[in-house]
Amino acid sequence: MFNLTYSYRLQLNRQQEQTYSEWLETSRPVWNFALAERKDWYRSRSCPINTCSLHSEYIIPADAPRPTFARQCKALTSARQQNPFLQRAHSQMLQQVLRRMEKAFVSMWESGHGFPRFKKPGRMRSLLFPQLGKDPIQGNRVKLPGVGLVKMRMSRPIPDGFVVKQAQVVKKASGWYVLLTLQCDVDCPDIIPHGEALGIDVGLSHYLATSAGEIVPRPRFFGTLQRQLRSLQQRASRKKKGSNNWRKAHLKVARLHEHIRNTRRDFFWKLAHRLCDGVGMIFAENLNFKAWARGMFSKHTLDAAHGEFLHILKWVCWKRGVFYAEVKPDGTSQTCPNCGIHTGKKELSVRVHDCPECGYRTDRDVAAAQAIVKRGLAAVGHTVKMLGEGLSGRSPRTQESPSL
Structure with missing residues (x-):
């Protein structure tokens, strides 16, 4: 079924x-x-059986x-x-x-x-x-x-x-x-690994980076409309509770929340379909986004909604016949995707990957995405090259990010 x-x-x-x-x-x-x-x-x-509350x-x-x-x-x-x-x-x-x-x-x-x-x-x-x-x-x-x-x-x-x-x-x-x-009443077969592979690394500095060298900027869905939302909420708080003006004011707040959600999901669906173009496999990290939401960047993490995006991406991959899998996130930003050595922990302020062993230099998030796709290919035992193979001579993807 x-x-x-x-x-x-x-x-x-x-x-x-x-x-x-x-x-x-x-x-x-x-x-x-x-x-x-x-x-x-x-x-x-x-x-407790031997005590009672006072x-x-x-x-x-x-x-x-x-x-x-x-x-x-x-x-x-x-x-x-x-x-x-x-x-x-x-x-x-x-x-x-x-x-x-x-x-x-x-x-x-x-x-x-x-x-x-x-x-x-x-x-x-x-x-x-x-x-x-x-x-x-x-x-x-x-x-x-x-x-x-x-x-x-x-x-x-x-x-x-x-x-x-x-x-x-x-x-x-x-x-x-x-x-x-x-x-x-149909049986849908499982999708097997095939075609070119693409790795993605999500974050807050950029929304995501791919192993092909593309960097997608992070839209501020909630941040751009936060001032307008605060103004509407202040107006609603000054209305008499239960009055018609109170209901109208709260309806405006609810409509703005729904608009924010719709723009976010529209961006997710367009980006998920664009990532599936021309690839047969997509690999991502299996991250704990609940722990992210409890940190100091909780508002930005919830606004980015990476968990919802990966859920949509998984469905789009299945619908379009693209194999999707998640890999362990341990050490993806500390491993050189070119030679495979451990480069050590990087501070968040360091945004460039510079391998001291082989001299490979690229964006930090792009290097993490390339490490993710290599880890995913090793896990599935696949020998097909990843998209953008030949790291020193790769060319980034040129498609523009989906507009809101």
């Missing part, structure tokens, strides 16, 4: 938008009640089962029979709220994510419908539960052979969107 997710913008009328807005507010107390139930159960088990304790019977997705779904079914407020919303949509709660706790246990938080009014922004009716796509319309046929902007057609399995309606600052999950 192969899955795709396509995003389309919806054109809801006033009645349809009001219905989905009410469903969002209906799902919010379901999330908060389920989270409070789980939180109280865990706190009742956190007290402030307060959560008294829950010792034989009370742990709240799970299945038990909370049964409780939700009973609550819907007695509460008319819950009967207005779609039953499967409310169950998906509980499933999202379960995934949040699993991510907390296994991936180290934070504890789930309670949702205040306006924080629920998506509705997930796991099942759709027969033939949900009719031209430029999609049939959604509760509202019927809705116009959408068909920015790209549905691929042949794919079936729509589920839909997620998302409310953003710029409007309503639907994420359609498409499924096709």
